[in-house]
Amino acid sequence: MDRRWIPGNDFTLLENGEEFFPRVFACIANAKREVIVETFILFEDKVGLQLQEALIAAARRGAQVDITIDDWGSPDLSAHFLDPLRAAGVRIHSFNPGPRPFGLRPHLLRRMHRKIVVVDREVAFVGGINYSADHLADYGPEAKQDYAVEIHGPLVSEIHRFCHTALAEGLRHQRQKRQWWRWRKQWRGTPDQQAHAGSAEAMFVVRDNRRHMDDIERHYRIAIRSAKKRIVIANAYFFPGYRFIKELKRAARRGVDVRLILQGEPDMPWVRTASTMLYHHLLRAGVKIYEYCERPLHGKVAVMDDQWCTVGSSNLDPMSLLFNLEANVIIRDRSFTQTLAAKLDKLMRRACNEITVESLGELQGWSLVQSFLAYHFTRRYPRWAAWLPRHVPRLLPTAPSQGKPLAPAFVGLKEKA
Numbered sequence: 228m229d230r231r232w233i234p235g236n237d238f239t240l241l242e243n244g245e246e247f248f249p250r251v252f253a254c255i256a257n258a259k260r261e262v263i264v265e266t267f268i269l270f271e272d273k274v275g276l277q278l279q280e281a282l283i284a285a286a287r288r289g290a291q292v293d294i295t296i297d298d299w300g301s302p303d304l305s306a307h308f309l310d311p312l313r314a315a316g317v318r319i320h321s322f323n324p325g326p327r328p329f330g331l332r333p334h335l336l337r338r339m340h341r342k343i344v345v346v347d348r349e350v351a352f353v354g355g356i357n358y359s360a361d362h363l364a365d366y367g368p369e370a371k372q373d374y375a376v377e378i379h380g381p382l383v384s385e386i387h388r389f390c391h392t393a394l395a396e397g398l399r400h401q402r403q404k405r406q407w408w409r410w411r412k413q414w415r416g417t418p419d420q421q422a423h424a425g426s427a428e429a430m431f432v433v434r435d436n437r438r439h440m441d442d443i444e445r446h447y448r449i450a451i452r453s454a455k456k457r458i459v460i461a462n463a464y465f466f467p468g469y470r471f472i473k474e475l476k477r478a479a480r481r482g483v484d485v486r487l488i489l490q491g492e493p494d495m496p497w498v499r500t501a502s503t504m505l506y507h508h509l510l511r512a513g514v515k516i517y518e519y520c521e522r523p524l525h526g527k528v529a530v531m532d533d534q535w536c537t538v539g540s541s542n543l544d545p546m547s548l549l550f551n552l553e554a555n556v557i558i559r560d561r562s563f564t565q566t567l568a569a570k571l572d573k574l575m576r577r578a579c580n581e582i583t584v585e586s587l588g589e590l591q592g593w594s595l596v597q598s599f600l601a602y603h604f605t606r607r608y609p610r611w612a613a614w615l616p617r618h619v620p621r622l623l624p625t626a627p628s629q630g631k632p633l634a635p636a637f638v639g640l641k642e643k644a
Contacts, residue, residue, distance in 0.1 A: 232430055235423025236380030238556075238563045240538070241354070242570060244362035247375050248274060254346045255281040262292045263390045265343040267300040267540070268357035271308045278358050279312060286315040290347075293394060295320040297339040300357070320394070322552075340551035341433075342375070342540050343390060349421070351378040351386045353431075353556045355463075355527045355540050362525075368492075371525035372574075374567075376538045376556055380424035385431045389554075427560035434541060434553040443541045443555050444548050448474050450531040450557075454483050459571050460529040461488035461519075464542035465505075471543065472505065479513035488571060491518030491580060503587075510584045517579035527555070530568045534561040 241247040255262050262285050269275050286292045294312075296304070298321045312319060322339035344352040354375020356362050364370050378386070434443045444467070451458060451474040458478055465487065479485040487509070506516060527543075530536045539555025541547045558564065575581075 232428040232559065233380075233382050233385060234428045235425065236378060236382045236427045236429045236558075237425030238427055238429070238558055238560065239377040240563065240566050240570065241352075241356075241375045241377060243364065243371075243373055244274065244356060244360075245364065247352070247354070247356045247362070248277065248358075250377055251344055251352055252277055252281045254344070254350050254352075255285050258285045258290045258346045259288070260290055260347050261345070262290055262347075263343070263345040263387070263394075264292075264294040265339065265341045265390065265393075266295075266358055267297045267338065267340045267342065268359050269294075269296050269301045269304065270359040271304060272360040274358050274360050274363070275308070279308060282317050283311055283315040286312075286317050292317045293320065294318070295322060295339065295394070297322045299338050300340075338546070338551045340540050340547065341554040343386065343554055345383065345387045345390055348383060348387045349379070351383045352376065353378065353386065353540075353554055354538055355525055368522060371523050372519065372521070373525040374528050374538055374570075376558075378429075378556065379421075380427075380429075381421050382429045382431055382556070384421055389431065389433065425560075427558055427563060429559065430557045432539075432555050432557055434547070434551070436550075436552075441548070443539070443553055444468070444471060444543075446555075446557055447471065447529065447537070447543075450529075450535050450537075451475060451478050454478055454531045456483060456532050457568075458483055458485045458529070458531050459488070459568065460486070460543070461524065461526045461571055461574070462529075462543045463490055463523075463525045463527065464544040464547070465489050466545065467543040468548065472508065475509065475514055476512035479509075484515070485513065486515045486517060486575070488517045488519055488524065488574060488579060490524045491520035492523055506582060506587060507584065510582070510587070516582040517575050518582060519574060519579050521578035528567060528571070530564055530571060534559050534564045536564045536567050538567070 239250075241250060262282065264278075264282070269278065282292050282294060292315075294317060296319070301321075309319060342352075342354055342356060352375055355373045356375045360366050361369060362371050362373060430446075432442050432446055433439050434441070448471060451471075458475070475485055475487075509516060527541055527547075528536065528538050535557070537555050537557045539553065541551075541553035541555050547553050
């Protein structure tokens with residue numbers, strides 16, 4: 228996949244489920260030819276049922292509908308939920324399904340974490356928002372704060388190509404190869420790219436376990452190294468590698484205003500514990516840290532200077548940077564970057580507590596040991612991870628869930644060493 232800046236795009240920032248879900252469902256409702264959905268989490272709640280209804284309606288209108296879910300993130304979908312989708316002709320793919328000994332889900336390190344939608348190759352969505360009610364404010368104190376983008380323009384064709392390739396690479400391992408060739412032929416005659424829809428340059432960047440193992444992190448580091456005035460990173464799970472931390476510290480020391488927005492009310496308590504082990508190292512270099520305390524932060528966004536930003540699914544932790552399959556959009560556009568920067572500034576002003584060295588107190592005793600070990604662990608874990616088996620996706624039939632029989636059309640996208 229060619230990593231290049233593609234001009235002529237238009238982006239709309241979507242904050243939380245209140246803005247994201249209506250736009251996605253409206254676009255699916257207008258689909259004429261094709262809908263592709265990839266998501267880490269799909270639950271059978273009010274949001275999942277709305278997605279089910281929209282996909283069924285699109286399939287019944289004659290659109291080809293493919294949805295890929297992660298078996299670790301969405302482990303409990305029932306036949307009652309899946310069968311109507313299958314009956315309407317929706318093709319359901321489950322990433323890395325398999326046996327669950329003693330009820331455990333063993334594939335924590337093999338996850339499809341992307342959140343992508345493409346409709347008719349005319350509009351795409353990329354971000355961090357899953358299809359679950361906890362992305363809506365009425366869920367309560369545990370409702371997540373998150374972001375996605377709606378995309379029009381030539382980048383949509385790039386994302387569409389990627390989604391087809393990802394499915395084809397799995398499907399080619401199935402016995403039903405003729406179905407795959409018929410599916411590919413359907414799109415051969417279409418034009419390669421859309422007409423320009425705006426002025427934004429953009430890049431679609433993925434992380435996988437073969438050719439693009441560090442692309443997202445590398446683009447972050449390049450942007451940090453190039454920043455002259457300001458860096459704002461809002462990320463749910465922050466424990467990056469040593470080179471990333473070093474670039475942040477260097478930027479702060481050369482006078483760049485470096486700010487991190489991290490979780491103060493995490494959905495998983497260990498998240499904050501891991502991040503705080505790095506706080507002293509960052510604060511002493513001049514990095515400013517803000518903890519978002521209104522509700523759990525689930526966003527994965529960043530702004531550098533006046534016209535570089537990114538929105539996507541990738542956290543800045545070992546899971547996302549070394550194991551998960553991720554997708555981010557990187558945007559060069561002054562207007563959109565200012566829009567995202569304004570949202571993050573508002574977050575810092577209204578819902579964050581700034582962390583200072585004084586508020587943390589001096590490192591001593593066990594906290595000093597933890598901080599030391601955490602900092603030096605960031606030096607080593609990318610090298611250790613390189614020794615682990617690399618996994619590439621392929622499609623295999625899924626065994627029926629115990630007590631929840633799945634339809635034969637429910638196939639599984641499984642990684643192979």
